[in-house]
Amino acid sequence: MVYSDRIDAMQQQSSPEIKPENRYAKDWNSYSQMWEQQFGSSYSYLGDEWRDDGTGERNSDNFYFTAYAERFISPDMTVFEVGPGSGRWTVRIAPKVRKMIVLDVAEEMLQRTKARCESLGINNVEYVLANGQDFQPIPDDSIDFFFSYDVFVHIALEDTFPYTKEMLRVLKSGAQGSCNYAINSVHKAWERIEQHNDWYREGKHTLGQFYYFSPEALGRMFEYCGLIVKEQHQEGYLCTCVFQKPTEIRQNFANSQQNWAEKEQLCTHLQRVTNELKQAKIWSVELERGKAWLEEQWKNWQRLAEEREQRLQAQQVWLRELEQGKAWLEEQWKNWQRTAEEQGRYLEDLQSKSLFRILARLGGLPHPFRQR
Numbered sequence: 001m002v003y004s005d006r007i008d009a010m011q012q013q014s015s016p017e018i019k020p021e022n023r024y025a026k027d028w029n030s031y032s033q034m035w036e037q038q039f040g041s042s043y044s045y046l047g048d049e050w051r052d053d054g055t056g057e058r059n060s061d062n063f064y065f066t067a068y069a070e071r072f073i074s075p076d077m078t079v080f081e082v083g084p085g086s087g088r089w090t091v092r093i094a095p096k097v098r099k100m101i102v103l104d105v106a107e108e109m110l111q112r113t114k115a116r117c118e119s120l121g122i123n124n125v126e127y128v129l130a131n132g133q134d135f136q137p138i139p140d141d142s143i144d145f146f147f148s149y150d151v152f153v154h155i156a157l158e159d160t161f162p163y164t165k166e167m168l169r170v171l172k173s174g175a176q177g178s179c180n181y182a183i184n185s186v187h188k189a190w191e192r193i194e195q196h197n198d199w200y201r202e203g204k205h206t207l208g209q210f211y212y213f214s215p216e217a218l219g220r221m222f223e224y225c226g227l228i229v230k231e232q233h234q235e236g237y238l239c240t241c242v243f244q245k246p247t248e249i250r251q252n253f254a255n256s257q258q259n260w261a262e263k264e265q266l267c268t269h270l271q272r273v274t275n276e277l278k279q280a281k282i283w284s285v286e287l288e289r290g291k292a293w294l295e296e297q298w299k300n301w302q303r304l305a306e307e308r309e310q311r312l313q314a315q316q317v318w319l320r321e322l323e324q325g326k327a328w329l330e331e332q333w334k335n336w337q338r339t340a341e342e343q344g345r346y347l348e349d350l351q352s353k354s355l356f357r358i359l360a361r362l363g364g365l366p367h368p369f370r371q372r
Protein backbone atom coordinates (compact mmCIF):
# COMPACT_ATOMS: atom_id res chain seq x y z
CA MET A 1 0.00 0.00 0.00
CA VAL A 2 1.53 3.34 -0.98
CA TYR A 3 1.63 6.19 1.54
CA SER A 4 -1.27 8.18 0.01
CA ASP A 5 -3.44 5.01 -0.04
CA ARG A 6 -2.77 4.54 3.68
CA ILE A 7 -3.89 8.11 4.35
CA ASP A 8 -7.06 7.49 2.28
CA ALA A 9 -7.80 4.31 4.26
CA MET A 10 -7.34 6.15 7.56
CA GLN A 11 -9.62 8.95 6.40
CA GLN A 12 -12.32 6.45 5.48
CA GLN A 13 -12.10 4.81 8.90
CA SER A 14 -12.51 8.05 10.85
CA SER A 15 -16.16 9.06 11.19
CA PRO A 16 -16.98 12.38 9.50
CA GLU A 17 -19.72 13.07 12.07
CA ILE A 18 -17.29 13.35 14.97
CA LYS A 19 -15.53 16.62 14.23
CA PRO A 20 -12.40 17.10 16.30
CA GLU A 21 -12.43 20.25 18.41
CA ASN A 22 -10.86 23.09 16.45
CA ARG A 23 -7.53 23.49 18.19
CA TYR A 24 -7.10 27.07 17.02
CA ALA A 25 -10.43 27.98 18.65
CA LYS A 26 -9.50 26.10 21.82
CA ASP A 27 -6.04 27.71 22.02
CA TRP A 28 -7.15 31.26 21.34
CA ASN A 29 -10.23 31.12 23.57
CA SER A 30 -8.03 29.89 26.40
CA TYR A 31 -5.50 32.68 25.67
CA SER A 32 -8.35 35.16 25.99
CA GLN A 33 -9.49 33.59 29.28
CA MET A 34 -6.08 33.91 30.92
CA TRP A 35 -5.27 37.32 29.41
CA GLU A 36 -6.68 39.59 32.14
CA GLN A 37 -4.80 37.70 34.80
CA GLN A 38 -1.51 37.67 32.92
CA PHE A 39 -1.49 40.98 31.03
CA GLY A 40 -4.52 42.89 32.24
CA SER A 41 -2.54 44.97 34.70
CA SER A 42 -0.07 46.19 32.05
CA TYR A 43 -2.24 46.58 28.95
CA SER A 44 -5.68 47.89 28.06
CA TYR A 45 -6.49 45.46 25.26
CA LEU A 46 -5.56 41.91 24.36
CA GLY A 47 -2.91 42.17 21.68
CA ASP A 48 -1.22 45.26 23.06
CA GLU A 49 1.40 42.91 24.50
CA TRP A 50 2.46 42.03 20.94
CA ARG A 51 4.62 44.47 18.98
CA ASP A 52 5.00 46.66 22.07
CA ASP A 53 7.60 49.13 20.82
CA GLY A 54 7.65 51.05 24.10
CA THR A 55 6.04 54.10 22.56
CA GLY A 56 2.69 54.93 24.09
CA GLU A 57 1.42 55.88 20.61
CA ARG A 58 2.32 52.47 19.29
CA ASN A 59 4.28 53.93 16.38
CA SER A 60 5.14 50.52 15.07
CA ASP A 61 1.47 49.55 14.72
CA ASN A 62 0.66 52.90 13.18
CA PHE A 63 3.37 52.38 10.59
CA TYR A 64 2.10 48.88 9.77
CA PHE A 65 -1.45 50.19 9.43
CA THR A 66 -0.31 52.93 7.00
CA ALA A 67 1.89 50.62 4.97
CA TYR A 68 -0.36 47.57 4.67
CA ALA A 69 -3.95 48.77 5.16
CA GLU A 70 -4.55 52.48 4.86
CA ARG A 71 -3.06 52.93 1.39
CA PHE A 72 -5.41 50.29 -0.04
CA ILE A 73 -8.71 51.37 1.49
CA SER A 74 -11.34 53.99 0.62
CA PRO A 75 -14.71 54.96 2.17
CA ASP A 76 -16.85 52.96 -0.32
CA MET A 77 -15.14 49.66 0.44
CA THR A 78 -16.07 46.44 2.20
CA VAL A 79 -13.01 45.19 4.08
CA PHE A 80 -12.60 41.67 5.38
CA GLU A 81 -10.26 40.86 8.29
CA VAL A 82 -9.32 37.37 9.44
CA GLY A 83 -8.33 36.86 13.10
CA PRO A 84 -9.03 40.28 14.63
CA GLY A 85 -7.98 39.29 18.18
CA SER A 86 -9.33 42.15 20.23
CA GLY A 87 -9.71 44.44 17.23
CA ARG A 88 -6.29 46.09 17.19
CA TRP A 89 -6.58 46.69 13.41
CA THR A 90 -10.37 46.63 13.17
CA VAL A 91 -10.70 49.87 15.11
CA ARG A 92 -8.23 51.53 12.76
CA ILE A 93 -9.74 50.25 9.51
CA ALA A 94 -13.51 50.23 10.15
CA PRO A 95 -13.93 54.04 10.56
CA LYS A 96 -12.34 54.53 7.13
CA VAL A 97 -14.58 52.17 5.14
CA ARG A 98 -18.27 51.53 4.42
CA LYS A 99 -18.38 48.06 5.96
CA MET A 100 -16.06 45.66 7.70
CA ILE A 101 -16.40 41.92 8.25
CA VAL A 102 -14.24 40.19 10.83
CA LEU A 103 -13.92 36.41 10.99
CA ASP A 104 -12.33 34.45 13.82
CA VAL A 105 -12.40 30.83 15.06
CA ALA A 106 -12.36 32.02 18.68
CA GLU A 107 -15.68 33.32 19.98
CA GLU A 108 -13.92 35.13 22.82
CA MET A 109 -11.84 37.13 20.34
CA LEU A 110 -14.93 38.18 18.40
CA GLN A 111 -16.56 39.32 21.64
CA ARG A 112 -13.49 41.37 22.54
CA THR A 113 -13.41 43.04 19.10
CA LYS A 114 -17.15 43.71 19.27
CA ALA A 115 -16.94 45.23 22.74
CA ARG A 116 -13.99 47.42 21.72
CA CYS A 117 -15.68 48.64 18.51
CA GLU A 118 -18.96 49.37 20.27
CA SER A 119 -17.15 51.23 23.02
CA LEU A 120 -15.76 53.48 20.29
CA GLY A 121 -19.12 53.80 18.50
CA ILE A 122 -17.99 51.72 15.52
CA ASN A 123 -21.14 50.02 14.20
CA ASN A 124 -20.26 49.03 10.63
CA VAL A 125 -18.64 45.73 11.62
CA GLU A 126 -20.10 42.27 11.00
CA TYR A 127 -18.78 39.41 13.17
CA VAL A 128 -18.38 35.89 11.75
CA LEU A 129 -17.47 32.85 13.84
CA ALA A 130 -15.29 30.72 11.53
CA ASN A 131 -15.46 26.95 11.06
CA GLY A 132 -11.69 26.85 10.57
CA GLN A 133 -11.98 25.52 7.05
CA ASP A 134 -13.33 28.28 4.85
CA PHE A 135 -14.68 31.82 4.87
CA GLN A 136 -18.37 30.89 4.72
CA PRO A 137 -20.81 32.63 4.73
CA ILE A 138 -18.89 35.48 3.05
CA PRO A 139 -20.31 35.66 -0.51
CA ASP A 140 -18.16 35.26 -3.63
CA ASP A 141 -16.69 38.44 -5.20
CA SER A 142 -17.91 40.66 -2.35
CA ILE A 143 -14.72 42.02 -0.73
CA ASP A 144 -12.76 45.13 -1.75
CA PHE A 145 -9.80 44.58 0.56
CA PHE A 146 -8.55 41.63 2.62
CA PHE A 147 -6.47 42.15 5.75
CA SER A 148 -4.88 39.85 8.29
CA TYR A 149 -1.97 40.38 10.64
CA ASP A 150 -0.25 37.92 12.99
CA VAL A 151 -2.79 35.20 12.19
CA PHE A 152 -1.41 33.17 9.29
CA VAL A 153 1.94 32.92 11.10
CA HIS A 154 0.04 30.62 13.47
CA ILE A 155 -1.95 28.61 10.92
CA ALA A 156 -0.63 25.31 9.61
CA LEU A 157 -0.13 24.78 5.89
CA GLU A 158 -3.15 22.47 5.54
CA ASP A 159 -5.37 25.33 6.76
CA THR A 160 -3.44 28.22 5.19
CA PHE A 161 -3.78 26.71 1.73
CA PRO A 162 -7.62 26.41 1.67
CA TYR A 163 -7.86 29.86 3.26
CA THR A 164 -5.78 31.25 0.37
CA LYS A 165 -8.23 29.72 -2.10
CA GLU A 166 -10.99 31.34 -0.12
CA MET A 167 -9.27 34.73 -0.47
CA LEU A 168 -9.58 34.36 -4.22
CA ARG A 169 -13.24 33.40 -3.89
CA VAL A 170 -14.36 36.30 -1.70
CA LEU A 171 -12.31 39.09 -3.30
CA LYS A 172 -13.85 41.15 -6.06
CA SER A 173 -12.12 41.13 -9.41
CA GLY A 174 -9.01 43.33 -9.15
CA ALA A 175 -9.35 43.71 -5.33
CA GLN A 176 -6.23 43.56 -3.18
CA GLY A 177 -5.21 42.14 0.16
CA SER A 178 -2.34 42.12 2.62
CA CYS A 179 -1.40 39.31 4.93
CA ASN A 180 1.71 38.47 6.91
CA TYR A 181 3.45 35.12 7.28
CA ALA A 182 6.45 33.62 9.07
CA ILE A 183 9.45 32.85 6.88
CA ASN A 184 12.42 30.64 7.61
CA SER A 185 14.64 31.84 4.78
CA VAL A 186 16.45 34.16 7.22
CA HIS A 187 18.93 33.34 9.98
CA LYS A 188 16.75 34.92 12.68
CA ALA A 189 13.99 32.38 12.04
CA TRP A 190 16.32 29.53 12.96
CA GLU A 191 17.29 31.19 16.22
CA ARG A 192 13.59 31.32 17.06
CA ILE A 193 13.00 27.72 15.95
CA GLU A 194 15.92 26.60 18.12
CA GLN A 195 14.54 28.50 21.11
CA HIS A 196 10.96 27.24 20.83
CA ASN A 197 11.42 23.70 19.53
CA ASP A 198 11.22 21.88 22.87
CA TRP A 199 8.17 23.83 23.92
CA TYR A 200 6.19 22.78 20.83
CA ARG A 201 7.67 19.30 20.31
CA GLU A 202 5.07 16.49 20.16
CA GLY A 203 2.23 19.02 20.15
CA LYS A 204 2.62 19.63 23.90
CA HIS A 205 1.75 23.29 23.24
CA THR A 206 0.30 24.77 20.10
CA LEU A 207 -0.74 28.27 21.12
CA GLY A 208 1.17 30.82 19.12
CA GLN A 209 3.17 28.15 17.30
CA PHE A 210 4.80 29.45 14.11
CA TYR A 211 4.44 27.80 10.72
CA TYR A 212 7.17 28.89 8.33
CA PHE A 213 7.23 29.48 4.59
CA SER A 214 9.76 31.12 2.32
CA PRO A 215 8.89 34.20 0.25
CA GLU A 216 9.26 32.04 -2.84
CA ALA A 217 6.94 29.34 -1.49
CA LEU A 218 4.37 32.02 -0.59
CA GLY A 219 4.60 33.38 -4.14
CA ARG A 220 4.00 29.91 -5.53
CA MET A 221 1.05 29.27 -3.21
CA PHE A 222 -0.65 32.53 -4.24
CA GLU A 223 0.06 31.84 -7.89
CA TYR A 224 -1.28 28.28 -7.53
CA CYS A 225 -4.48 29.63 -5.96
CA GLY A 226 -4.94 32.15 -8.78
CA LEU A 227 -3.80 35.31 -6.95
CA ILE A 228 -1.05 37.70 -8.05
CA VAL A 229 1.63 38.66 -5.53
CA LYS A 230 2.35 42.35 -6.03
CA GLU A 231 4.70 43.09 -3.10
CA GLN A 232 6.61 41.15 -0.47
CA HIS A 233 8.07 43.02 2.51
CA GLN A 234 10.38 41.19 4.88
CA GLU A 235 10.81 42.22 8.48
CA GLY A 236 13.05 39.67 10.20
CA TYR A 237 11.30 36.32 10.10
CA LEU A 238 8.02 37.95 9.02
CA CYS A 239 6.94 38.65 5.49
CA THR A 240 3.92 40.72 4.45
CA CYS A 241 2.50 39.83 1.06
CA VAL A 242 0.37 42.30 -0.89
CA PHE A 243 -1.67 40.40 -3.44
CA GLN A 244 -4.45 40.96 -5.92
CA LYS A 245 -7.23 38.98 -7.47
CA PRO A 246 -6.71 39.19 -11.24
CA THR A 247 -9.09 41.52 -13.04
CA GLU A 248 -11.55 39.95 -15.44
CA ILE A 249 -9.35 41.02 -18.34
CA ARG A 250 -6.41 39.27 -16.76
CA GLN A 251 -8.57 36.26 -15.94
CA ASN A 252 -9.84 36.21 -19.51
CA PHE A 253 -6.27 36.54 -20.65
CA ALA A 254 -5.32 33.64 -18.39
CA ASN A 255 -8.32 31.71 -19.73
CA SER A 256 -7.39 32.58 -23.28
CA GLN A 257 -3.85 31.42 -22.54
CA GLN A 258 -5.40 28.24 -21.22
CA ASN A 259 -7.46 28.04 -24.42
CA TRP A 260 -4.34 28.55 -26.48
CA ALA A 261 -2.64 25.79 -24.55
CA GLU A 262 -5.64 23.52 -25.20
CA LYS A 263 -5.70 24.58 -28.84
CA GLU A 264 -2.02 23.77 -29.18
CA GLN A 265 -2.64 20.38 -27.61
CA LEU A 266 -5.52 19.78 -30.03
CA CYS A 267 -3.36 20.85 -32.99
CA THR A 268 -0.65 18.42 -31.93
CA HIS A 269 -3.28 15.72 -31.58
CA LEU A 270 -4.76 16.60 -34.99
CA GLN A 271 -1.33 16.49 -36.56
CA ARG A 272 -0.76 13.04 -35.08
CA VAL A 273 -4.14 11.79 -36.26
CA THR A 274 -3.50 13.24 -39.77
CA ASN A 275 -0.14 11.48 -39.94
CA GLU A 276 -1.74 8.24 -38.80
CA LEU A 277 -4.44 8.71 -41.44
CA LYS A 278 -1.80 9.26 -44.14
CA GLN A 279 0.00 6.15 -43.01
CA ALA A 280 -3.30 4.26 -42.99
CA LYS A 281 -3.95 5.42 -46.58
CA ILE A 282 -0.52 4.17 -47.65
CA TRP A 283 -1.27 0.88 -45.96
CA SER A 284 -4.68 0.68 -47.63
CA VAL A 285 -3.11 1.21 -51.11
CA GLU A 286 -0.55 -1.47 -50.24
CA LEU A 287 -3.34 -3.73 -49.07
CA GLU A 288 -5.30 -3.15 -52.31
CA ARG A 289 -2.20 -4.05 -54.28
CA GLY A 290 -1.66 -7.10 -52.14
CA LYS A 291 -5.29 -8.11 -52.60
CA ALA A 292 -5.04 -7.73 -56.44
CA TRP A 293 -1.82 -9.78 -56.43
CA LEU A 294 -3.45 -12.47 -54.31
CA GLU A 295 -6.52 -12.56 -56.59
CA GLU A 296 -4.22 -12.95 -59.62
CA GLN A 297 -2.36 -15.75 -57.87
CA TRP A 298 -5.65 -17.36 -56.92
CA LYS A 299 -6.87 -17.26 -60.55
CA ASN A 300 -3.57 -18.72 -61.79
CA TRP A 301 -3.78 -21.41 -59.22
CA GLN A 302 -7.38 -22.20 -60.16
CA ARG A 303 -6.42 -22.37 -63.85
CA LEU A 304 -3.54 -24.68 -63.05
CA ALA A 305 -5.77 -26.81 -60.87
CA GLU A 306 -8.35 -27.05 -63.64
CA GLU A 307 -5.69 -28.05 -66.19
CA ARG A 308 -4.34 -30.65 -63.81
CA GLU A 309 -7.85 -31.90 -63.17
CA GLN A 310 -8.41 -32.22 -66.91
CA ARG A 311 -5.10 -34.02 -67.34
CA LEU A 312 -5.97 -36.31 -64.49
CA GLN A 313 -9.31 -37.09 -66.01
CA ALA A 314 -7.64 -37.83 -69.37
CA GLN A 315 -5.08 -40.05 -67.60
CA GLN A 316 -7.93 -41.84 -65.86
CA VAL A 317 -9.56 -42.46 -69.28
CA TRP A 318 -6.24 -43.79 -70.60
CA LEU A 319 -5.89 -45.90 -67.51
CA ARG A 320 -9.32 -47.34 -68.02
CA GLU A 321 -8.51 -48.01 -71.69
CA LEU A 322 -5.20 -49.56 -70.71
CA GLU A 323 -6.94 -51.76 -68.19
CA GLN A 324 -9.48 -52.73 -70.83
CA GLY A 325 -6.57 -53.43 -73.27
CA LYS A 326 -4.83 -55.42 -70.58
CA ALA A 327 -8.00 -57.43 -69.93
CA TRP A 328 -8.38 -57.98 -73.69
CA LEU A 329 -4.75 -59.08 -73.99
CA GLU A 330 -5.14 -61.40 -71.01
CA GLU A 331 -8.23 -62.82 -72.65
CA GLN A 332 -6.30 -63.23 -75.92
CA TRP A 333 -3.41 -64.76 -74.00
CA LYS A 334 -5.75 -67.23 -72.31
CA ASN A 335 -7.40 -68.03 -75.66
CA TRP A 336 -3.96 -68.47 -77.20
CA GLN A 337 -2.84 -70.72 -74.37
CA ARG A 338 -6.01 -72.71 -74.64
CA THR A 339 -5.55 -73.06 -78.42
CA ALA A 340 -1.87 -73.98 -77.87
CA GLU A 341 -2.81 -76.55 -75.31
CA GLU A 342 -5.46 -77.96 -77.67
CA GLN A 343 -2.92 -78.01 -80.52
CA GLY A 344 -0.41 -79.63 -78.15
CA ARG A 345 -2.83 -82.29 -77.23
CA TYR A 346 -3.73 -82.73 -80.88
CA LEU A 347 -0.04 -83.15 -81.78
CA GLU A 348 0.49 -85.53 -78.92
CA ASP A 349 -2.43 -87.41 -80.25
CA LEU A 350 -0.91 -87.48 -83.72
CA GLN A 351 2.44 -88.59 -82.29
CA SER A 352 0.80 -91.33 -80.50
CA LYS A 353 -0.74 -92.42 -83.77
CA SER A 354 2.83 -92.62 -85.23
CA LEU A 355 1.82 -90.69 -88.25
CA PHE A 356 3.85 -87.92 -86.69
CA ARG A 357 7.10 -89.69 -87.36
CA ILE A 358 6.28 -89.90 -91.05
CA LEU A 359 5.44 -86.22 -91.31
CA ALA A 360 8.59 -85.29 -89.37
CA ARG A 361 10.72 -86.96 -91.84
CA LEU A 362 9.09 -85.03 -94.64
CA GLY A 363 10.62 -81.68 -93.32
CA GLY A 364 9.17 -80.69 -89.94
CA LEU A 365 6.14 -78.75 -89.00
CA PRO A 366 5.68 -74.90 -88.80
CA HIS A 367 5.40 -73.28 -85.43
CA PRO A 368 3.42 -73.86 -83.15
CA PHE A 369 3.24 -77.45 -84.34
CA ARG A 370 7.02 -77.86 -84.10
CA GLN A 371 8.06 -80.45 -81.58
CA ARG A 372 10.14 -79.19 -78.75
Ligand SMILES: C[S@@+](CC[C@H](N)C(=O)[O-])C[C@H]1O[C@@H](n2cnc3c(N)ncnc32)[C@H](O)[C@@H]1O
Binding pocket: 024, 025, 028, 029, 046, 047, 082, 083, 084, 085, 086, 087, 088, 089, 103, 104, 105, 106, 109, 130, 132, 148, 149, 150, 151, 154, 155, 159
Ligand atom coordinates in the same frame (compact mmCIF):
# COMPACT_ATOMS: atom_id res chain seq x y z
C1 LIG B 1 -2.06 36.41 17.46
S1 LIG B 1 -3.74 36.80 17.32
C2 LIG B 1 -3.69 38.24 16.31
C3 LIG B 1 -4.88 39.13 16.51
C4 LIG B 1 -4.86 40.41 15.71
N1 LIG B 1 -4.79 40.14 14.32
C5 LIG B 1 -3.71 41.29 16.13
O1 LIG B 1 -2.76 41.45 15.35
O2 LIG B 1 -3.79 41.79 17.24
C6 LIG B 1 -4.38 35.56 16.29
C7 LIG B 1 -5.84 35.70 15.99
O3 LIG B 1 -6.17 34.82 14.94
C8 LIG B 1 -7.27 34.02 15.32
N2 LIG B 1 -7.11 32.75 14.65
C9 LIG B 1 -6.20 31.80 14.91
N3 LIG B 1 -6.34 30.77 14.08
C10 LIG B 1 -7.36 31.08 13.25
C11 LIG B 1 -7.98 30.41 12.17
N4 LIG B 1 -7.59 29.20 11.77
N5 LIG B 1 -9.02 30.99 11.55
C12 LIG B 1 -9.44 32.21 11.94
N6 LIG B 1 -8.89 32.89 12.96
C13 LIG B 1 -7.85 32.33 13.62
C14 LIG B 1 -7.17 33.93 16.80
O4 LIG B 1 -8.38 33.57 17.43
C15 LIG B 1 -6.74 35.32 17.13
O5 LIG B 1 -7.82 36.19 17.18
